[in-house]
Amino acid sequence: MGEIARNKSWKHWIVILSLCGLTASAIGLPVMSSGVFITPVSEDLGVLRGSFSIHNTLTLAAAAVVALYIPALLRRYKFKHLVLIGGLMGAFSTIGFGFSDSLWAFNILGIIRGIGTGVYAIIPSTMIINEWFEEKHGLATSIVLSFSGVAGAIFSPVFASLIISIGWQTTYMIMGVVIFVLCLPVILIPFEMSPREEGLLPYGYVPEVEEDERNNVSATEATSGELSKKADINWKHFGLLSLFAIMQTIVTGTPQHFPGFAETLQHSVQVGASMLSAAMLGNIFFKLSLGFISDYIGPIKATLSMLVLNLLVSILLVMVQAPYLLIAGGFLFGGAYSIPSVGIALLVNEYFDRLNFARLYPLISFAISMGGAFSLSIVGFIYDFTGSYTNAFLMGVGINAVNIVILFLVTHLVNKRAREEEAPTVETD
Secondary structure (H helix, E strand, O other): OHHHHHHOOHHHHHHHHHHHHHHHHHHHOOOOOOHHHHHHHHHHHOOOHHHHHHHHHHHHHHHHHHHOOHHHHHHHOOHHHHHHHHHHHHHHHHHHHOOOOOHHHHHHHHHHHHHHHHHOOHHHHHHHHHHHEOOOHHHHHHHHHHHHHHHHHHHHHHHHHHHHHHOHHHHHHHHHHHHHHOOHHHHHOOOOOOHHHHOOOOEOOOHHHHOOHHHOOOHHHHOOHHHHOOOOOOHHHHHHHHHHHHHHHHHOOOHHHHHHHHHHOOOOHHHHHHHHHHHHHHHHHHHHHHHHHHHHHOHHHHHHHHHHHHHHHHHHHHHOOOHHHHHHHHHHHHHHHHHHHHHHHHHHHHHOOHHHHHHHHHHHHHHHHHHHHHHHHHHHHHHHHHOOOHHHHHHHHHHHHHHHHHHHHHHHHHHHHHHHHHOOOOOOO
């Protein structure tokens, strides 16, 4: 009875809920809610939308670079101290946007914000989930990552309304405060990186199941050089999967331009904000759905279904103009967010073992962040130079089509390698 209490407790889920705040703070506000600022701020400053979006590119690029060093930082410093410092950097840099009137100021502050939020974004959360959850690991991961969409869905329309009523400067200051407030649960609620440090076990931990060394190594240990030497990685497969991740993440920059897209169709800013909010709801729904569906048909088929959905929705949004269809399309387009986060995590776990997952995820997270870093600017410049968002949606159609091919190719190569390794060797004289 004591063993059950130690491996299944309310504390496990409290940890998950606190990590939801980190995802909302690091991604939900700075990335998922940034689209409502693009049109009003760029018009007020008299600059191109693509040029203004560069500060978001720099935020994501800085976060991507920081992500590479997270495992090393966590070995040297306490997790909560890193969250405190990162949260303050993210908050004050965002507040600084409200006092900025030039692109260079936005760009510098964007880098600072990226460094701050990058410290406590996805990688630390997934490492903690790996330590705290054995059973229901996929559900816990989906819940935490979906809160980037929860924050986007809640705050995008709120910030859009505030921009209209009190201006974008004050709205940025409010956003900065909220970024730090969302970090407070992790900072204030007492818990350690590993439940064993508190006398608890990972959720659903069964000792007999974890005798194998490869399944009983922590995420932090798996990043060390000694254990990494044991990992058998086919870098060609990983390179293709990284290319898949980068290209798919570029698609996720499109919803942040929904407010501007709606205006080009002569709709109000509220319609565009509703499209963005619907996309964030789709973000939540499809992230949770992808993990659930993969339990029944496998992560490859589940990810493939999301690729096909996003391809079809990209075509739909080029063809329709009615507000209710645009908002519905925005919701379905939110499925694009499920692939770089939940989908990639499931695919890495499918193509590589857990030890390799812990080693490779920071690298592929870097690739995902770099794709996201350029996505907002790419879509913005497509509009600036063509006067339409149509080509941005067509770009999405092309990317999804190419990634469908890459998914089949990687699956074929991985299965071929597995067959070759299982085939008996024939000795010759």
